[in-house]
Amino acid sequence: MNNETATPVLEVKHLKKVFGKNEVLKDINEQVSNGQVICLIGPSGAGKSTFLRCLNMLDQPTSGEVLFEGQDLTKLDDKQLDKTRENMGMVFQSFNLFPHKTVIENIKLAPVKVKGEDDATATATAEKLLKQVGLENKADAFPASLSGGQQQRVAIARALAMNPKVMLFDEPTSALDPEMVGEVLKVMQDLASEGMTMVVVTHEMGFARNVADKVWFMADGYIQESAEPKTFFEHPETDRAKDFLAKILEA
Amino acid sequence: MKKFAKWLFLVVTVVVTLGVTGNMNTKADSNTPATDQYLSKVKAKGELVVGTSPDFPPYEFTKNINGKSKVVGMDMEISKKVASDMGVKLVIRRMDFDSLLVALQTGKVDMVIAGMSKTPKRAKSVDFSNVYYKAGEDLVIKKSDLKTIKSYKSLAGKAIGAQTGSIQYNLVKNQATKSTLKGMDKDTDLILALQTNKIDAIALDQPTAEAYAKNTDGLVAINAHFKDEGEQGSAIAFPKGAQSLVNSANKSIAEIKAKNLIHKQYLPNAGKYLATGKSKSAKAANSMWAYKDFFIAGVGYTLMISAVSVVIGFLLGTLLALMRLSKNKIANGISVSYIEFVRGTPLMVQILFIYFGLGLVVNIPALLSGIIAVSLNSGAYVAEVIRSGISSIAVGQTEASRSLGLSRSMTMRFIILPQAMKNIWPALGNEFVSLIKESSIVSIIGVKDLIYQSRIVQADTYRGVMPLLITMILYFIMTFGLSRLMKFFEGRMTHE
Numbered sequence: 001m002n003n004e005t006a007t008p009v010l011e012v013k014h015l016k017k018v019f020g021k022n023e024v025l026k027d028i029n030e031q032v033s034n035g036q037v038i039c040l041i042g043p044s045g046a047g048k049s050t051f052l053r054c055l056n057m058l059d060q061p062t063s064g065e066v067l068f069e070g071q072d073l074t075k076l077d078d079k080q081l082d083k084t085r086e087n088m089g090m091v092f093q094s095f096n097l098f099p100h101k102t103v104i105e106n107i108k109l110a111p112v113k114v115k116g117e118d119d120a121t122a123t124a125t126a127e128k129l130l131k132q133v134g135l136e137n138k139a140d141a142f143p144a145s146l147s148g149g150q151q152q153r154v155a156i157a158r159a160l161a162m163n164p165k166v167m168l169f170d171e172p173t174s175a176l177d178p179e180m181v182g183e184v185l186k187v188m189q190d191l192a193s194e195g196m197t198m199v200v201v202t203h204e205m206g207f208a209r210n211v212a213d214k215v216w217f218m219a220d221g222y223i224q225e226s227a228e229p230k231t232f233f234e235h236p237e238t239d240r241a242k243d244f245l246a247k248i249l250e251a
Numbered sequence: 252m253k254k255f256a257k258w259l260f261l262v263v264t265v266v267v268t269l270g271v272t273g274n275m276n277t278k279a280d281s282n283t284p285a286t287d288q289y290l291s292k293v294k295a296k297g298e299l300v301v302g303t304s305p306d307f308p309p310y311e312f313t314k315n316i317n318g319k320s321k322v323v324g325m326d327m328e329i330s331k332k333v334a335s336d337m338g339v340k341l342v343i344r345r346m347d348f349d350s351l352l353v354a355l356q357t358g359k360v361d362m363v364i365a366g367m368s369k370t371p372k373r374a375k376s377v378d379f380s381n382v383y384y385k386a387g388e389d390l391v392i393k394k395s396d397l398k399t400i401k402s403y404k405s406l407a408g409k410a411i412g413a414q415t416g417s418i419q420y421n422l423v424k425n426q427a428t429k430s431t432l433k434g435m436d437k438d439t440d441l442i443l444a445l446q447t448n449k450i451d452a453i454a455l456d457q458p459t460a461e462a463y464a465k466n467t468d469g470l471v472a473i474n475a476h477f478k479d480e481g482e483q484g485s486a487i488a489f490p491k492g493a494q495s496l497v498n499s500a501n502k503s504i505a506e507i508k509a510k511n512l513i514h515k516q517y518l519p520n521a522g523k524y525l526a527t528g529k530s531k532s533a534k535a536a537n538s539m540w541a542y543k544d545f546f547i548a549g550v551g552y553t554l555m556i557s558a559v560s561v562v563i564g565f566l567l568g569t570l571l572a573l574m575r576l577s578k579n580k581i582a583n584g585i586s587v588s589y590i591e592f593v594r595g596t597p598l599m600v601q602i603l604f605i606y607f608g609l610g611l612v613v614n615i616p617a618l619l620s621g622i623i624a625v626s627l628n629s630g631a632y633v634a635e636v637i638r639s640g641i642s643s644i645a646v647g648q649t650e651a652s653r654s655l656g657l658s659r660s661m662t663m664r665f666i667i668l669p670q671a672m673k674n675i676w677p678a679l680g681n682e683f684v685s686l687i688k689e690s691s692i693v694s695i696i697g698v699k700d701l702i703y704q705s706r707i708v709q710a711d712t713y714r715g716v717m718p719l720l721i722t723m724i725l726y727f728i729m730t731f732g733l734s735r736l737m738k739f740f741e742g743r744m745t746h747e
Binding site: 056058078079082083085086088089090092094096097098099100109110113114155158159162168 | 645647648650651652653654655656657658659661665666669670673744
């Protein structure tokens with residue numbers, strides 16, 4: 001996909017995040033253009049998830065700027081932030097479906113309560129999305145009765161129901177049994193090919209190699225390398241990245 | 252916490268000061284001309300509110316007359332005369348003997364008549380009328396002990412019961428030093444204690460002792476042979492400084508004495524209510540079925556108090572829990588202090604404080620005071636249950652909800668609270684069950700709940716155990732019903 005010339009959808013400048021004495025993110029500077037798929041990879045504890053959560057302010061950055069469509073999120077109040085989050089879907093490692101609501105209620109909740117959509121519209125959208133993720137027959141099931149892969153697909157549909165401009169994925173397949181990883185990645189791949197802007201924290205190197213427009217390699221609180229997947233996987237520049245890739249290939 | 256202690260001290264000081272200044276008038280004797288407004292106030296409202304503790308036959312006791320419990324007895328006849336001499340209606344308020352003088356001082360009643368002896372100690376906080384009746388002290392004992400017990404001196408090493416706060420209580424304490432003194436609130440409890448061998452004798456005012464002996468199988472009254480400690484017999488108590496009321500009552504008492512009404516009319520009348528105690532028709536009248544309306548009314552009040560308190564307690568508890576979890580330091584501080592303070596003080600004291608303490612500032616009726624106290628108390632406990640429920644919900648639920656654009660309060664309302672409610676439902680159920688049970692304490696300020704009614708039935712029928720058993724069963728039906736109801740809703744909340 002080609003890089004757009006307009007302002008990037010997401011941009012971070014000198015992003016820093018400290019937990020107590022632990023400096024998790026030191027100085028991050030990156031941008032995401034419209035339609036781009038970014039895969040964020042790196043060793044555990046590198047701060048990948050923290051970085052992702054700083055993008056929609058689930059974690060408040062210690063310093064630096066997070067610009068969404070040119071607007072600095074770190075300067076917004078609660079209300080403006082709620083408004084912005086509508087445009088940024090997020091999918092979690094542990095799905096986080098609402099267990100007291102059925103699948104379709106999970107999906108309809110935000111469109112109805114936040115956007116004020118009427119029930120019929122929300123239902124139609126939800127049904128369409130369920131079909132898209134291949135779960136149209138599970139509309140009235142409760143999350144507890146679904147497999148992990150099914151739950152994660154519902155979670156993706158739930159995020160899509162708000163019609164977001166960006167989708168953030170926080171290790172979406174890490175909690176899944178191996179046989180269910182494929183079905184979730186397939187949904188994500190379809191989404192990417194439809195032109196959705198995505199930032200994906202993942203350990204699925206195959207997905208990164210085949211789907212990403214760009215790979216960000218993160219370690220020690222910095223983005224060490226930012227490159228096309230082919231370049232990164234075949235010719236890593238830093239020792240940190242070489243070391244990381246070697247370990248993965250061993251496994 | 253230090254700040255809080257200061258604040259509490261301030262409140263208590265204010266309340267106490269109000270109470271004291273209310274009583275700072277000069278000591279008055281019966282010849283003092285009245286300059287106060289008490290009598291004119293009573294006349295203006297057209298009723299004389301009299302406080303009494305109706306477990307003291309023949310002075311005052313309750314009788315089931317046409318299915319209604321009425322306070323009757325010598326004191327009530329005197330009160331009627333006093334009221335009619337003032338030209339006003341008589342209104343009777345029942346409460347525990349111990350609460351009577353507090354009720355008088357806090358303006359809940361205009362006068363107290365309860366076979367109450369005029370003592371110098373009491374005269375410090377209230378003004379007394381002239382003495383209207385003076386009798387000696389008796390001991391009520393079991394017939395089987397008649398040979399061994401001749402006076403209080405025969406009771407060395409044994410237990411003597413007396414009503415807490417009564418003259419007899421002090422006599423036993425001062426003179427029967429070799430005996431164990433057992434104080435109880437109610438004469439009916441004392442009789443029960445005697446019958447079940449918890450105590451060996453009860454020190455009672457002579458007419459009362461005789462009344463109980465006459466109406467209870469196996470009991471007799473004997474002279475206690477206490478040394479006279481200079482008590483002056485029974486008198487009517489009025490608020491300190493209410494000279495106008497004292498003067499009016501003294502006029503009535505003088506007339507009663509001149510006509511010898513007590514012995515000619517009042518005592519025989521009271522005896523009529525009592526005399527039937529052992530006859531067949533009395534037994535039928537004393538069957539528990541005859542008192543079903545009392546129990547029904549009691550259950551009604553208990554359910555009403557509980558239901559209102561559950562709702563208010565739940566709302567208050569939710570609010571307090573949210574305040575406690577909020578990042579706002581002031582809200583958090585208020586909530587923490589409230590919860591800790593309420594949980595750290597007995598419900599009984601809270602009820603008394605609201606009724607009598609706040610009563611100095613605003614007049615809150617007993618039932619409302621009881622509901623307020625139980626609700627405020629329940630709120631603190633419910634808050635902790637709800638807080639634990641909210642904390643039990645994984646943080647991922649909040650994050651998922653916020654990431655969808657739901658605000659903090661929407662997240663709480665649609666995502667967290669519904670799930671928390673399901674988790675804490677059993678604990679909440681326990682809380683409400685104990686609320687039903689603990690609401691029984693409101694009876695001490697005269698709220699007519701189930702306990703209060705069972706006390707009346709005990710006093711009316713001279714039967715100690717049966718009303719208690721029925722009360723127990725009724726409480727069980729209520730609590731068991733509630734827990735089944737909670738279970739039913741729990742089942743409906745399960746999502747699989």
